[in-house]
Amino acid sequence: MTALAFSGPRAATGPLVLGIETSCDETGVGLVRGHELLADAVASSVDEHARFGGVVPEVASRAHLEAMVPTVQRALEQAGVRLADVDAIAVTAGPGLAGALLVGVCAAKAYALALDKPLYGVNHLAAHVAVDQLEHGQLPAPAIALLVSGGHSSLLLVPDVATQIRPLGATIDDAAGEAFDKVARVLGLPFPGGPHIDRAAAEGDAAHVPFPRAKYRDGTSDFSFSGLKTAVARWVEAREAAGEPVPVADVAASFQEAVADVLTRKAVDACRAHGVEHLVIGGGVAANSRLRALAQERCDGAGIRLRVPRPGLCTDNGAMVAALGAELHARGVPGSDLNFPADSSLPVTMITTPS
Numbered sequence: 508m509t510a511l512a513f514s515g516p517r518a519a520t521g522p523l524v525l526g527i528e529t530s531c532d533e534t535g536v537g538l539v540r541g542h543e544l545l546a547d548a549v550a551s552s553v554d555e556h557a558r559f560g561g562v563v564p565e566v567a568s569r570a571h572l573e574a575m576v577p578t579v580q581r582a583l584e585q586a587g588v589r590l591a592d593v594d595a596i597a598v599t600a601g602p603g604l605a606g607a608l609l610v611g612v613c614a615a616k617a618y619a620l621a622l623d624k625p626l627y628g629v630n631h632l633a634a635h636v637a638v639d640q641l642e643h644g645q646l647p648a649p650a651i652a653l654l655v656s657g658g659h660s661s662l663l664l665v666p667d668v669a670t671q672i673r674p675l676g677a678t679i680d681d682a683a684g685e686a687f688d689k690v691a692r693v694l695g696l697p698f699p700g701g702p703h704i705d706r707a708a709a710e711g712d713a714a715h716v717p718f719p720r721a722k723y724r725d726g727t728s729d730f731s732f733s734g735l736k737t738a739v740a741r742w743v744e745a746r747e748a749a750g751e752p753v754p755v756a757d758v759a760a761s762f763q764e765a766v767a768d769v770l771t772r773k774a775v776d777a778c779r780a781h782g783v784e785h786l787v788i789g790g791g792v793a794a795n796s797r798l799r800a801l802a803q804e805r806c807d808g809a810g811i812r813l814r815v816p817r818p819g820l821c822t823d824n825g826a827m828v829a830a831l832g833a834e835l836h837a838r839g840v841p842g843s844d845l846n847f848p849a850d851s852s853l854p855v856t857m858i859t860t861p862s
């Protein structure tokens with residue numbers, strides 16, 4: 508009987524953690540037990556920003572205010588649990604847009620006080636790494652993380668996602684996602700540009716334009732995407748000035764190839780330099796199909812094990828915050844002191860705000 512009891516589907520056990528994410532334009536609420544994802548509700552204000560070509564902080568904050576309680580309700584319904592069942596709460600304390608962060612932080616503090624449960628103020632970037640545990644189980648230690656989002660592009664050494672993250676390098680100018688968004692605008696594609704470039708590139712020739720590979724200070728783990736973005740803009744301008752049509756799919760594919768080439772090369776180099784066998788990729792740009800394919804190809808060639816969460820978990824969501832909260836809770840890390848602020852420039856080394 509005892510043996511049979513373990514042969515059925517794994518029942519979710521352990522503490523129930525609610526995660527709240529409001530660092531940019533997505534109001535995300537996730538529910539996680541251990542490494543098991545029970546709910547992932549996201550309300551996006553992206554359509555309200557599209558006509559401005561970028562996220563308008565005030566608009567995002569107001570949208571978070573309106574979406575917060577309904578999104579929490581939706582997550583609870585998805586998971587089939589009640590608010591009173593929640594054992595701990597986690598919220599993005601930073602980095603991100605100050606006003607947007609503030610909405611999530613205030614809501615999370617209110618829930619924590621009302622429920623009398625611990626609250627973890629967590630780092631958005633660490634959460635982008637921790638979310639992979641929901642798909643692929645415990646992160647091997649150490650791992651190298653390539654974190655590529657709209658606001659950040661970094662290589663991190665991750666001895667332990669709950670307690671220790673060491674930055675190895677970062678972009679010196681534009682983030683990879685920012686470059687995708689700006690190049691999309693040059694090509695007349697809607698905001699946010701990443702998914703549109705990804706789709707357009709599927710029909711294009713990646714070798715059409717040999718855009719520069721900005722290997723900023725070769726041998727380091729730093730990136731630079733501003734020169735590439737300018738090179739695309741100049742190339743498009745020259746075509747337009749000559750009265751020639753712009754081959755959007757080919758330019759998108761060539762640009763995407765240049766980004767994926769540099770990111771994967773530097774990530775594999777960092778793994779080799781630090782003798783690390785595991786690479787995890789996170790953040791919105793990790794949803795990019797070419798980046799995922801090229802990373803797999805290069806990791807296979809270098810004997811590195813690659814972990815990338817499914818695209819829906821790469822872009823901002825509450826599940827990633829709940830995943831990191833669940834890890835902290837499982838380690839017995841005490842909840843944060845409730846006085847923590849929303850910190851728009853929280854460093855990646857601060858995984859959780861002090862208890």
Ligand code: KG4
Nearest residue numbers: 656657658684701702791792794795822823
């Ligand atoms: O992590 P994320 O959702 O938000 C931030 O924390 O910034 O990342 C958003 C970024 C945007 O720049 C968006 O264009 C990019 O991720 N992105 C993509 C793709 N999906 C989202 N970039 C390239 N290819 C994609 N499929």
Ligand code: ZN
Nearest residue numbers: 656790791823
């Ligand atoms: Zn993000």
